[in-house]
Amino acid sequence: MGIAENIKENLKLKIQNNLDRNYIRNILRIIGKRPVLAAYGATFSSRSDKYLNIATIKSISCSYNPKNTVAYGSLFLPYEMFHALDLAPFLPEVMGGFTGGLGIADRTLKEASARWYTPDLCTFHRSASGAVELDIFPVPNFLICSNLACDAAQKTFYMDAKKFGLEDNYYLIDTPYDNDESSIKYLAAQLESVSVDICRKSGKKLDIRKFKKAIRLSNEFRQWAIKASDIRKELCMYPKGFDGLNFILPFHGLAGTKDAVDVYKTMYFELNGFLKKQKRGNIKNTGIRRIGGGWTSVSNVNSININNNNLSSSSGNAGSDKVKKILWLHLKPYYNNNLFNLLENNNYKVVFEEISNVYWPVLDPEKPFESLAIKMLSHPLNGSVQNRVNAILKMAKDFNVDGVIMFAHWGCRHSNGGARIIKDSLKEQDIPMLLLDGDCLNKNNSSEGQMLTRLQGFMEIVDARYQY
């Protein structure tokens, strides 16, 4: 275990043993200090990972600082608005994921169950609600949510608002189904009205200059995120510790800040460096054809050193020395698991994730609310599942993937409900898809053995598609 992992494990243990908002605040205050943060950052071998961790700690520290005006926000909101309003965002759903990583989800889920949240509901929301009830999460001043993608946030946020006596500071941004003129108008009006109301309650005036600044930074972050994604279209050789599925907080919660720009700029330069190394190395296009057509040209990366552990694959040797490219849909299990080890050990690489897809156009700083409305409505998870299918097909094509894995998180109706159409649409393009049933947070609701067996079966299918 490296230094970074050791520090993380120690912090985890401390938090597990002291589940209390004030304790977490103190820890964050200590590690949030510049020298400590710099020392902590130096323990990461990947610069992208380092910047990600530093930005995350900074963001969470801000939301735990009682001097700041804190706003809970649901995942797909335009956070440029939060930063323009000087609100320190706190994303309970994302932090629900952290409860899995911190090993405290058992306790938060138990608390939610005791409060009549049935186990059929999404564990991200249940765990976040449990954490609020256990007084682990910071005290908000405002709670803003949307129904973009899923129904759950608007309910759990309301209950959180009630707990904190903030029903009047609860806002639902009602996201329309279609992306058309009337929807943009309806949504932009809501964003403006909520912003004005928050300013009024905070005793401030709405400062459009701050919106313009946030939007300019958002555009800059967008540009670097696209450049980093472009690099990944060719990249098979990643820095150690890099995991695109971990970047959900900066991608959403930090949009409109310099931190997001720094994270993605760093990612671009680091990945670009690796791409150059990859190109200098023993790598070539093999020209291998996939049976049944589809997209060709798969990189053969003989020089990649795969870490061995005790896991083995039953997928045989067919094509095992070729890197198979995987597109990952939805999220991943945040507790310790061997899914990604199994993939790596069999020369499978997650080359892109659905959550890393830059789905929105360049925003116009002169029309902040309209721009942010367009950003929300451009999300592939909004509206018809066909929007998502189109985005997935484009990603699959752009990244020339060999297969798609969709992690079917328990209780996620919007994502799992569209799985059949997504699978059929990929099948029409001759791309195999694995629907991996599990739970991102609750390891007791996931059978790892079953998941690994299914993953092995999937890899056999993908391997069998190559001719030599």
Add this chain to the structure above:
Amino acid sequence: MVTENNVPAFSQFIKNGKISALPKAGWLCTYTPEEIIIANGFWPVRITGRQKAKKAEGYFPINFCPFIKSSMEDLLASGDELSAVIVTNSCDGMRRFYDIASKYIPDLPFFMLDVPRNQNEFAVRYFANNILKMSAFLETISGRKMLLPDLTSAQEICNEKRLLLKKLSNFFRNDQKVIGARNYFNILITSMTEEPGCFNTDLRSYLEYIESQSRHNQETPAIESGDAGSRQIPEIMILGNFIDEERLWEIFDELDCKISADDLCSSSRYFENIIQSGNFSNIFGRKQELPNGEISIDRLLRDIAIRQLFKPQCMRMANLNNKIEEINKNIVKNKIKGIIYISQKFCDNTLLFYPLLREKLNDKNIPSLFIEIEHNNLSVGQIKTRIQAFLEII
């Protein structure tokens, strides 16, 4: 089937079922304005998930709303009887139902009606515009334009139906044994599936009949059986989503309890809030009347939008405090002693509302029973035992 007081059930009372030549348009959620369907020359038929999901299981994940799966099964089995289907953006499940049904039943035209969650001026304007789009969709299928007289006439039919159902509901609350729970909830389902004009005629006759029966019963001295007369029957409220389970309602007929209020999307959320032209338009303090007091399609659409958004609300709406207030009013008005909260499995909107409601009910010392059911797959014995135990407590 007859009720306890030997009143024939509505289904038996209607001896000569009338068949309408109108093309049918399916709908699923009570936020769908039936007026628009009728005004465009269609017979609005609610898809109630009669079929047990078999083939539909292959289209949806295992942990998905069983009502939606059964609705898909209905469409797979008899979608060809419909000319169009209106789906609303009411929940995650419905959005995916729309996607799946429109992809795998390509010959059947579907329309997604976006219903706002907020209740304010922005939302009303947006919703009225969406209703207009829905009308345009139906116009392309019917091949004719909806005119003002079509809409006013459709509104009259819907208003009459709502008034009759309200009357039925009041009657049921006051004299539950005459109508019977199973019969009452069956009538409600019939009101959503039968041709509206014919249904109104039938229900009017039925109400006259049961009123005369009720008068007759009151004039005839009752023969007390056991201690039933001296016992206080607990007054309960039924709350939940779309519940269409005859065997569940039979349990209430068999037990000593009085359903004094119901708030389901298969009951009061369907018929409450009657449009009285002109009343709604002032809701935000803006008078929308034309200078000469004329009625326009725009004005009627606005009225419909307001009616729909401000009817007893589904748990999907933003302001959950309003929902709690609605429930509180019902509790006070009907002297409710306990609430039975019934939810379809995997209905996030309903399931996520219960923790909040339970806490509020606890503050008022109102006990509640939470029952999760699976559409078309009811575990009668188990549920009956739980309801019995709950009634004993209250």
